[in-house]
Amino acid sequence: MNHSIEEDIIAYRRHFHRHPELGWLEYCTAAFIADELLNLGFEVKTGHEVMHVDNLMGLPAEQDNVIAFEKAEKIFGQEKMQTFANNSTAVAGILKCGDGPCVAIRVDMDALPITESNASDHFPNQAGFVSESRGVMHACGHDAHMAIGLGLAQYLAKYKDQLDGNYILLFQPAEEGVRGAASIVKSGFLKNVDYLLAAHMWSNMPLGKVVCSQNGTAATDKLDVTFYGKAVHAGICPEKGNNAILAAANTILALHEIQFIGEGLKRVNIGRMEGGTARNIIADRAKLEIELRADSQIGEFELLEKLEGIVKASAHKEGCSFEIKKVGEASAARGDDSLAKLISDEANNMNCFRDVILSDKTNRGSEDFTSLMIDVQTRGGKACFVGVGASPDKDLEHHTPDFDIAEAALNSTAVLFFNLIKRLKKEHL
Structure with a gap:
């Protein structure tokens, strides 16, 4: 047929x-x-x-x-x-x-x-x-x-x-x-x-x-940001640890604000967070899955630059190291x-x-x-x-x-x- x-x-x-x-x-x-x-x-x-x-x-x-x-x-x-x-x-x-x-x-x-x-x-x-x-x-x-x-x-x-x-x-x-x-x-x-x-x-x-x-269509970057800290007993000696989850949390709060700065469309979303091993251990690792979007390539570069600064400052505050990995990108x-x-x-x-x-x-x-x-x-x-x-x-x-x-x-x-x-x-x- x-x-x-x-x-x-x-x-x-x-x-x-x-x-x-x-x-x-x-x-x-x-x-x-x-x-x-x-x-x-x-x-x-x-x-x-x-x-x-x-x-x-x-x-x-x-x-x-x-x-x-x-x-x-x-x-x-x-x-x-x-x-x-x-x-x-x-x-x-x-x-x-x-x-x-x-x-x-x-x-x-x-x-x-x-x-x-x-x-x-x-x-x-x-x-x-x-x-x-x-x-x-x-x-x-x-x-x-x-x-x-x-x-x-x-x-x-x-x-x-x-x-x-x-x-x-x-x-x-x-x-x-x-x-x-x-x-x-x-x-x-x-x-x-x-x-x-x-x-x-x-x-x-x-x-x-x-x-x-x-x-x-908006320019965008898809990023995995990982913080590396130091695990210690949370009840006995928390001051000897470096809390990766806290570094990630501070990053989330700061990132949420930057999408409202300046003109034009800007979008920042933290779609997923994971980290830590147990409630009584200072977390030695935390990961954020993030996307940035802007209605121009310049706007996207500005968002990315601000994100890098925020991540660096948040990690430094908690004594953590970090890695930013790009897992997707597109242009306007x-x-x-x-x-x-x-x-x-x-x-x-x-x-x-x-x-x-x-x-x-x-x-x-x-x-x-x-x-x-x-x-x-x-x-x-x-x-x-x-x-x-x-x-x-x-x-x-x-x-x-x-x-x-x-x-x-x-x-x-x-x-x-x-x-x-x-x-x-x-x-x-």
């Missing part, structure tokens, strides 16, 4: 939703995507061919890595999986169609550590594609993004005789925590790209709305106006988009794509981050157990990108 591309896109989305994998552990996901791209006639690059595999940020625990990799080996075979070993889970499909611009589409792959809702009105549960991975789900639309990417691959393969240029579908690992893009930038993989695009499905944006250039970036205008023109030509916004500065958090945008723009290329309304009938937020998107938005986004690709061969901006 022949399926339409739209039906295949929905099937892809449900497959990925059923089998989510966390960042740097997208082994089965990457192997599946590579096979699909090969079957469609794409040249496929994987692992170190796409990314710089040294010094990856925010890697998972080694035990989790071994479990995820061995699972993929059982499904796809040891030989096929070797190219993805050691968290090298990036995949790129390349289609060469003669002279013309090089257009790349970024697609993110990773899921989140969230237990999916089993409520009777949760559509993935109703339709039988709820997550099969305990405590992990696609709660930010990356399942939809991958489906759109593979759907676009089908359109490109089917109509490649209408194309002139080189086309790259870049499937990026570890977007959550803004960890994965840096490895691709370091590799130089995008050095010949003229146009770079990505789309994000928004469950809290009305179906039929598209923002051609989202410019409100602005899309190119001329490319946004072209996206707007194509979206307005499609009946499915009823509310086309050229650009906005709405705060939608941070996005790893901005590092790729800046890399391409610095080399003279153009880039835009596109927001697509995908709200189902009820209002849903991202990163929640009941997250879902309207599948009607999937094919229209793939077609929008395909139409843009055809347009760009005629109008080299």
Whole structure:
């Protein structure tokens, strides 16, 4: 039985939703995507061919890595999986169609550590594609993004005789925590790209709305700060110890205040704290998991500088040493106006988009794509981050157990990108 591309896109989305994998552990996901791209006639690059595999940020625990990799080996075979070993889970499909611009589409792959809702009105549960991975789900639309990417691959393969240029579908690992893009930038993989695009499905944006250039993404740093003190008996000789938890607590209080200093958006969050060994022992270790965000790169540098000063002062006060480790980062970036205008023109030509916004500065958090945008723009290329309304009938937020998107938005986004690709061969901006 022949399926339409739209039906295949929905099937892809449900497959990925059923089998989510966390960042740097997208082994089965990457192997599946590579096979699909090969079957469609794409040249496929994987692992170190796409990314710089040294010094990856925010890697998972080694035990989790071994479990995820061995699972993929059982499904796809040891030989096929070797190219993805050691968290090298990036995949790129390349289609060469003669002279013309090089257009790349970024697609993110990773899921989140969230237990999916089993409520009777949760559509993935109703339709039988709820997550099969305990405590992990696609709660930010990356399942939809991958489906759109593979759907676009089908359109490109089917109509490649209408194309002139080189086309790259870049499937990026570890977007959550803004960890994965840096490895691709370091590799130089995008050095010949003229146009770079990505789309994000928004469950809290009305179906039929598209923002051609989202410019409100914040610069961010994700940091692990560890304090090292000296453990002693808390009742007999506390004065001989150095309290790492106290150094961490003073840091928390001081950090909370700096987000209110100066102009512009600033966000500081200490999402997790751990430390100590027992109630009657002065803590010799404490760790904070922190994120900083600002609406400009300058603002982010200022936050980071202030954090470093606060950590140093807090540690010194308690006689502790400290370590600051960066486990994720992304930049603030602005899309190119001329490319946004072209996206707007194509979206307005499609009946499915009823509310086309050229650009906005709405705060939608941070996005790893901005590092790729800046890399391409610095080399003279153009880039835009596109927001697509995908709200189902009820209002849903991202990163929640009941997250879902309207599948009607999937094919229209793939077609929008395909139409843009055809347009760009005629109008080299």
